[in-house]
Amino acid sequence: MSIFHAYDIRGLYPQEITPEIVEKIGAAFAQYTGAKEVVVGRDMRTSCDELFPALVAGLASRGCRVIDIGLCSTPLFYFAVLNYGKSVPGIMITASHNPAAYNGLKMVGADGMPFSGEKGLKEIEALITNVIPRSEATSGSPDYQGDLVLGGLPRIAGVDPRNDVACL
Numbered sequence: 001m002s003i004f005h006a007y008d009i010r011g012l013y014p015q016e017i018t019p020e021i022v023e024k025i026g027a028a029f030a031q032y033t034g035a036k037e038v039v040v041g042r043d044m045r046t047s048c049d050e051l052f053p054a055l056v057a058g059l060a061s062r063g064c065r066v067i068d069i070g071l072c073s074t075p076l077f078y079f080a081v082l083n084y085g086k087s088v089p090g091i092m093i094t095a096s097h098n099p100a101a102y103n104g105l106k107m108v109g110a111d112g113m114p115f116s117g118e119k120g121l122k123e124i125e126a127l128i129t130n131v132i133p134r135s136e137a138t139s140g141s142p143d144y145q146g147d148l149v150l151g152g153l154p155r156i157a158g159v160d161p162r163n164d165v166a167c168l
Contacts, residue, residue, distance in 0.1 A: 003104070004125045007116050010095045010104025013047040017103050019054035021128070022093075025105060026058025028127035029091060032120060033109070039090035041069045041077035047103045048093050055091060055105075058131075074106065082112040 003011040009025065011017045030038065038059050042048040056066050067088065069080045074092055081090040087110040095102035107115040107124075115121050 004117075004121055007114055007121075008096070008104055008106045009121070010098060010102055012101055013045075013051075013103040017047075017051070019050050022051045022105070023054040023058035023061075024128040024131040025124060026055040026064075026091070027061050027131045028058075028124045029089075029107060030059050030062035030064045031127055031131075032123050033089050035064055035089050035110070037065045037067055037086065037088045039067045039069060039077070039081050039084060039088055040093070041072040041074075041080065041090070042093035043073070043095075044071060045093075045095065045100060045103050051093050051103060055093065077106075078108065078112060081108050081110075087111075 003009050003016050003021070009017075029035075040052070040055060040059075042052055056068075059066055067084065069077065072080070072092075074094055074096065077090060077092040081088065089110045090108050092106040092108075093103065094106060095104045096106070098104075107120060109115065109120070113119070115124075
């Protein structure tokens with residue numbers, strides 16, 4: 001697929017990146033990692049409002065609990081994965097520096113290392129062709145944990161001027 005790149009998944013929304021494909025990617029990510037919990041963050045793109053529930057549905061279809069850290073910058077997402085206090089992987093909904101017409105996903109393992117073409121992305125791409133649609137999956141509804149306080153750390157406030165995201 002043309003949306004799979006060296007270090008992320010990204011493309012034009014909704015022509016290439018759709019809620020349906022993001023749901024399949026979420027299910028494939030859960031299957032590939034075997035994770036029971038996944039940290040999920042998103043940037044300020046308006047398309048995140050449609051992609052986030054689809055990603056959660058895909059993860060939940062494989063029994064994953066979503067740790068929703070909400071609107072955040074990519075560096076804060078990496079911080080959350082590494083400082084949550086558990087060994088859990090994560091997915092950030094973002095197209096990074098690309099224009100607003102794009103969106104995508106950055107993935108990291110429980111070790112905080114980004115997925116790449118050599119670690120995980122090719123396997124996930126192969127798995128999405130065999131993903132069972134949510135209507136046929138046997139798991140329950142999504143389980144969210146919002147308002148994450150990281151391992152007893154005080155709440156952090158910050159602004160990332162590179163992408164106009166403020167985090168509390």
